[in-house]
Amino acid sequence: MASHTDYMAASRKSKQQQKTQETLAILIAGVACLTISIYLFGIGNYSLGLLFFAPVTFGAFWILAVEVETRCGVITKTTGRPCRNVTYGLLFGCSASHHHLGKFLTRIGVQKRALATAQQGSGQAFTNVMQPSITGNPSGKAAAPILVKIDEDKKAKVGYWLMVITSVATVVSTVTGLATLH
Ligand SMILES: [Zn+2]
Numbered sequence: 001m002a003s004h005t006d007y008m009a010a011s012r013k014s015k016q017q018q019k020t021q022e023t024l025a026i027l028i029a030g031v032a033c034l035t036i037s038i039y040l041f042g043i044g045n046y047s048l049g050l051l052f053f054a055p056v057t058f059g060a061f062w063i064l065a066v067e068v069e070t071r072c073g074v075i076t077k078t079t080g081r082p083c084r085n086v087t088y089g090l091l092f093g094c095s096a097s098h099h100h101l102g103k104f105l106t107r108i109g110v111q112k113r114a115l116a117t118a119q120q121g122s123g124q125a126f127t128n129v130m131q132p133s134i135t136g137n138p139s140g141k142a143a144a145p146i147l148v149k150i151d152e153d154k155k156a157k158v159g160y161w162l163m164v165i166t167s168v169a170t171v172v173s174t175v176t177g178l179a180t181l182h
Pocket residue numbers: 072073074083084085093094095096099
């Protein structure tokens with residue numbers, strides 16, 4: 001009979017496979033769009049070139065945001081240590097009670113809601129709320145209370161900024177492409 005650990009390992013493996021397949025599909029679609037985009041730029045159709053370039057940067061953003069295997073890294077007051085669980089993408093934490101949304105809300109700087117989510121999740125109020133230091137959120141300098149810190153290695157930090165750049169690039173390419181389309 002399969003033990004709980006076996007089941008967990010199998011479930012993690014199938015999740016890994018699913019994420020690998022999704023990443024591959026995105027990469028293939030990305031290469032196709034990039035090829036078309038380069039061709040369009042070559043023949044001087046910059047508007048359509050940009051519109052085909054947007055899915056390339058969006059694909060890169062998506063892979064970084066929800067596909068790459070990484071560590072959760074959420075530090076909460078209850079544990080005081082970075083969570084070692086595996087999670088997918090740099091945007092959300094692992095499936096532990098409030099890590100998933102907590103990391104995301106901290107990322108986008110919605111600290112009050114992150115705090116509320118944490119209190120729901122842990123069933124206790126945070127009396128001594130942590131101050132941000134390594135939140136990966138540039139506006140984290142503010143004195144606002146914050147639920148979690150995110151412990152990240154260099155790779156994850158670089159990934160986070162690539163995520164910001166690719167999302168901006170996607171919006172800029174789409175808007176510019178549409179605005180100049182005629
Ligand atoms: Zn976690």
